[in-house]
Amino acid sequence: MADPLTEIVTLLHPTARFSKRLEGAGHWRIEREGQGDPFYAAVLQGQCRLSVDAGPPVILQAGDFVLAPAVHTLVNTSLHAPPDTPASLPVHLGENQFRIGTPDGPAELHMQIGHCQFGSPDAALLVPLLPQLVRVRGQARLAALVQMVGEESRAQRPGRDVVLERLLDVLLIEALRSQSGPADGGLVRGLADERLAGALRSMHARPGHGWSVAGLAQEAALSRSAFSARFTRVLGIAPMEYLLTWRMALAKRLLRAGGLGLEQVAERVGYASAETFSVAFARHAGMSPARFLRHA
Template sequence: MADPLSEVVSLLQPAARFSKRVEGAGDWRVFREGQGEPFYAAVLEGECWLSVDGRPPLLLKAGDFVLIPAAKTLEHASAHAPPDTEYSVPTRIGEDHFRIGRQDGPADVRVQLGHCQFGSPDTALLVSLLPERVHVRGEPRLAALVQMVGEEARSRRPAREVVLERLLEVLLIEALRSRAGPAEGTGLVRGLADERLAAALRAVHAQPGHGWSVVTLAAESALSRSAFSARFTKVVGVAPMEYLLTWRMALAKRLLRGRELSLEQVAERVGYASAVTFGVAFARQVGMTPARFARGETNAVLIGQG
């Protein structure tokens, strides 16, 4: 069976923007605005607070890993910083190595953190399938992966970008599957945590071109049509056939960009009987014909954004 989580992460096309080591001492507080980019951090030593997009702060401890698929504002603070501590700017002390707070003496906390970006034209849709925040405690594999990303980002070795992309894919998948406790909100991760819905999701990803209906997907989940539809919509956040359609179009975009298949072959791969019916559905969802999209004319409304 297909692995929906791996497929979504792969389709996101993650690429590293930067990775750095930050150490802090004394009382400090840092604020920075983002562009909705993925943010990740592994606490190597000590403790610190992290608040994302104005939400209540989360106390991170040594061995913790946090992933925010789309962060807009980030606030870091030392573990015991008073609320009125003024914001400060980290001081660079080496290549991709920064110090914050008191500049002398031993560090109280060390964190490896970074931002990456997604190259997919369907980023908004795909990110909406992921949890808003992933916090994992006690998984040394994640800290090791973050360190490998940082080392590779600083290197100038051949195939650096390819290696970084693969490392980030592994990092994201490992974080999403290692999360402790039930998934929050709606989305793919929560759907995969539901044994009944997971069967339908894996079936869709294994055979996106199959003639699925709510009835056949409900059968995969061993639920009645009405119970399956209600449960899927509540847990995943979209109706079953809407999920199927948007996933098919995301796959179609990847196939069209590859330019290795004819329009008829792409249509067949994503479940359409003819290139004509596929073209109509694609234009309705994407805002342009498949041929125009394949030529790189991507100034259209993206799936999930209009």
């Protein structure tokens, strides 16, 4: 059976932007605005408070790993910083190391922080299928992966980009499947539901099958109405809308890869003819498959 989580992370095509070591002492506050790119951090020593996109703040401690697949606003503070603590910028110490707060004395916090971006043109559709914030506690392998990403991003060795791409794939998949506590929604929560997991894996294993809500409900051993309501509640998207999103993302990958005619691509993603596929693709992507290829 297909692994939907691996397929979606791979299709998102994560690429590294930068990774840095941050140390902090005293009272401090960092405020950042982003473009919806992924952010991750491993707390190596100490504690701090983190809030993403105006969500409730979470307390992070040594051994914690946190991943936010899409960040627009980020607030990071020392654990006991007063509410009126002004925001400031970390000071560059050299070698991708930064310090925030009191400039002198021993650091109370050490974090490895990284930013990456998704190369997929469908990132805006696929990212909402992931949890808004993932926190993992006590998984040393994640901290090791973050350190490897940081080391590789600073090196100029042959094959650097390929190694970084693979490391980021592993990092994101490992974080998503290892998160502490239940997911807040999306694909991870759906895969944790034993009834919905079967339907999700079937959709990914056979995207060209003529799926209907009734057929997917049968995969989940639920009635049609119960399946539809449960799927929409857990994943935040209706079953056939999820299937369309996956099919079109897959179609774009097949079109960019070349080697297949339009009829073959249409068949692989569940359409009876190139004409019906082209109409659906244009409605979804805002352009015909031929124009998409010219701009890919």
